[in-house]
Amino acid sequence: MIMSSTMSTEAALVPNENVFDTVSSFNEDDANYSVLDLYDDDDEGDDSSTVERKEILTTRELEKAKAFTSLIMADPENFDRYGFSKKGYFISQEEYDKWWTEYNRYTERRKKKWENFLLKNKIELHNDNPLVYPARTDELSKFVRKGIPAEWRGNAWWYFAGGQRQLDANVGVYDRLKSDCREGAVSGKDMEAIERDLYRTFPDNIHFHKESFQNGEPAIIRSLRRVLMAFSVYDKTIGYCQSMNFLVGLLLLFMEEEKAFWMLVIITGxxxxxxxxxxxxxxxxxxxxxxxxIKEYLPEIWSHIESSYMNGNGSTDQISGPTSGEEYLCRLPTLTLCTASWFMSCFVGVVPIETTLRIWDCLFYEESHFLFKVALGILKLSESEFLESKSQKLFRQYSSYTFGGSNDSDSTFKRLKNKIKTQEEADMEILQVIQNFPKRLLNPNDIFEKVLMKKKVALNGITQEKIDRGREYVAMARNRQRASSRPKERRK
Amino acid sequence: MSSEDYGYDYDLLFKIVLIGDSGVGKSNLLSRFTKNEFNMDSKSTIGVEFATRTLEIDGKRIKAQIWDTAGQERYRAITSAYYRGAVGALIVYDISKSSSYENCNHWLSELREKADDNVAVGLIGNKSDLAHLRAVPTEESKTFAQENQLLFTETSALNSENVDKAFEELINTIYQKVSKHQMDLGDSSANGNANGASAPNGPTISLTPTPNENKKANGNNCC
Structure with missing residues (x-):
């Protein structure tokens, strides 16, 4: 566990000696490991095959060393308090520092207010960290939405998600799973996929980085491996799914391994x-x-999606049978290629880290409907950007011509037709906006204050009950459509 | 920044998809080609990401939009829209990992099933810098590529070797196909609609399915 409860807000976590002082025999590039090796924390050996391989991999190792050096630059100022590199492809360090000066004041202010709020509710802090929270009220919900103090997060998430209940009902289960793993319970396929993703989880975080001059693995990488492998044995219908590495990776920055495991169980189940x-x-x-x-709350975006089904991208009469009006539930629109990963990773890596953490505060307090709210909020914010995108404008003009019954001899129409891009191109450009826009959401309050916490915003109509009903409805619609399209699939 | 480029300074837009097993280096091929960047430990890709680069062929500016997705098998279930409108594809394997090569067959059939029939396909043996660990002989892949009419290149996203070449060859092939298609249809106008479909069309993506092909594709793609 990296974030200790005694840590003050400003105390940078970097570099944490505990993270780097461990040694294990496992080499990420060595395919000839045994499961036992993976779990043997005390093994300090460096077997000959590793040495051999090291020589072979010189270029790659050098590259890695170079990357690491440039990452560290012996300056913890390059990293945020969780160990993530401040600089990213979309955000410069200057931008980050400028924003952080402001935002840090906000977090300190919020913490003071939390302390008063807890005091008022007669809740004591243990090592500056509350172990329980007041009963659920609108006031508490507002506090959570404005952000839980970073050093309280691990306990708070655990508390709100009901982690302790899970753990109490399953005492000893995690230990047993770990020992099952040691005895080879993990499938070869899952093990391979997990191993491949360990270092591909947070390469931009110092705690997840393997120093090129060390043989040992960072402690957090070993925890990540154990949790993911244990989970693959615990829930065989899931096994290992890429993106769970991001969930567990982030959890491990805030809580110990066993708790991270049960949080993963709660998220996935x-x-x-x-x-x-x-x-x-x-x-x-x-x-x-x-x-x-989207259809209900974001009509502009919906009209784009709808037109893509009317313009040959979909075929409204071919596959859908009696429920043709809902083809889009079956043949999902192109933008879902982007948004699906938002949900699967619970926004880890989709938006900058502080924004992710604010979303997670609410996810564990409000449950999954909050993810839908965030997705819609992001789409809403990016809407203006993509509606202004030239092709979209032209496309809309064009659409109004076609649907307005205009014909090819119309010269304006012809001119437009030569200029505009196809629906697919418009789709691609919209996708580009949707892909890049969230990566610039450095300041959580740009989405929280401007969209999610507004009192009179239509998105407030989204409740957990509504989402649950929606899930039932969509699952049924998809089953129906699949059943009715099956004979046609066979035809080919 | 090319990925921020929503502009219209191009004559043709080609959508190209990268496919292949997890960990073969798809994301690094993408970043090497579009940003000239390489990350030793890049993040695992989930969902879909893409970036663009504009090239010039025959005085025409061609914007290549390269799509990258998760390699894990189960992700096929949420990426059926991935292939929509693609005119080119690169099937990537890792020359030091034979299973990733063996799976190319599987990726090829996935492509044949879900993408347009005319899609141009290249086979890429990546990580050629790992010569000492080579598990897939070049000749074997070459034969496989010939048998299946695929372009073939061995690349290293790490040291850049052949990366541009592989993409450029594919883009050239697509361009030839598009030009030929236009001539076959007797449509020589610059703004011609290469696939002869009546769908709204600019001077750009060709090889998009005709209405008939569309129906077929839809039937297959459903869920």
């Missing part, structure tokens, strides 16, 4: 049911629900 299973049907269902929400 309660918040995002079916999303990580081998057919990812739950992910498709959630995207269908998102599209329904």
């Amino acid at each position: 309660k918040y995002l049911p079916g999303v990580y299973e081998s057919d990812l049907e739950g992910a498709n269902v959630d995207q269908g629900v998102l599209v329904l929400c």
Whole structure:
């Protein structure tokens, strides 16, 4: 566990000696490991095959060393308090520092208010960290939405998600799973996929980085491996699904391993049911629900999606049978290629880290409907950007011509037709906006204050009950459509 | 920044998809080609990401939009829209990992099933800098590529070797296909609609399915 409860807000976590002082025999590039090696924390050996391989991999190792050096530059100022590099492809360090000066004051202010709020509710702090929270009220919800103090997060998430209940009902289970793993319970396929993703989780975070001159693995990488492997054995219908590495990776920055494991169980079972299973049907269902929400709350974006189904991208009469009006629930629109991963990773890596953490505060307090709200909020914010995109403008003009009954001899129409891009191109450009826009959401309050916490915003109509009903509805619609399209599939 | 480029300074837009097993280097091929960047430990890709680069062929500016997605098998279930409108594809494997090569067959059939019939396809053996660990002989892949009429290149996203070449060859092939298609249809006008469809069309993406192909594709793609 990296973030200790005694840590003050400003105390940078970097570099944390505990993270780098461990040694294990496992080499990430060595395919000839045994499961036992993976779990043997005390093994300090460096076997000959590793040495051999090291020589072979010189270029890659050098590259890695170079990357690491440039990452560290012996300056903890380059990293935020969780160990993430401040600088990113979309955000410069200057931008980050400028924003952080302001935002840090906000977090300190919020913490004071939390302390008063807890005092008022007669809740004591233990090592500057509350172990319980007041009963759920609108006031508490408002506090959570404005952000939980960073050093309280681990306990708070655990508390709000009901982690302790899970753990109490399953005492000893995690230890047993770990020992099952040691005895080879993890499938070869899952193990390979997990191993491949360990260092591909947070390469931009100092705690997840393997120093090129060390043989040992960072402690957090070993925890990540154990949690993911244990989970693959615990829930065989899921096994390992890429994106769970991001969830556990982030959890491990805030809580110990066993707790991270049970939080993963809660996320995959309660918040995002079916999303990580081998057919990812739950992910498709959630995207269908998102599209329904877009239809209801974001008419501009909806009209674009709808027109893409009218312009040959979809075929309204071919596959859908009696429920033709809902083809988009089955053949999901192109933008869901982007948004599906927002849900699967619970926005980790989608938006900058402080924004992610604010979303997680609410996810564990309000459950999964909050993810839908955030997705719609992001789309809403990026809407103006993509509606201004030239092709979209032209496309809309063009659409009004076609649907208005204009014909080819119309010269204006012809001129437009030569200029505009196809629907697919318009789709691509919109996708580009949707892909890049969230990565610049450095300041959580740009979405929280401007969209999510507004009192009179239509998105407030989205409740957990509504999302749950939506999920049921979409799942049924998709089943129906699949059943009716099956004979046609066979035809080919 | 090319990925921020929403402009119209191009004559043709080609959508190209990258496919192949997890960990073969798809994301690094993408970043090497579009940003000339390489990350030793890049993040695992989930969902779909893309970036663009504009090239010039025959005095025409061609904007290549390269799509990258998760390699894990189960992600096929949420990426059926991935292939929509693609005119080119690169199937990537890791020359030091034979299973990733063996799976190319599987990726090829996935492509044949879900993408347009005319899609131009290249096979890429990536990580050629790992010569000492080579598990897939060049000749074998070459034969496989010939048998299946695929372009073939061995690349290293790490040291840049052949990366541009691989993409450029594919883009050239697409361009030839598009030009030929236009001539076959007897449509020589610059703004011609290469696939002969009546769908709204600019001077750009060709090889998009005709209405008939569309129906077929839709039937297959459903869910």
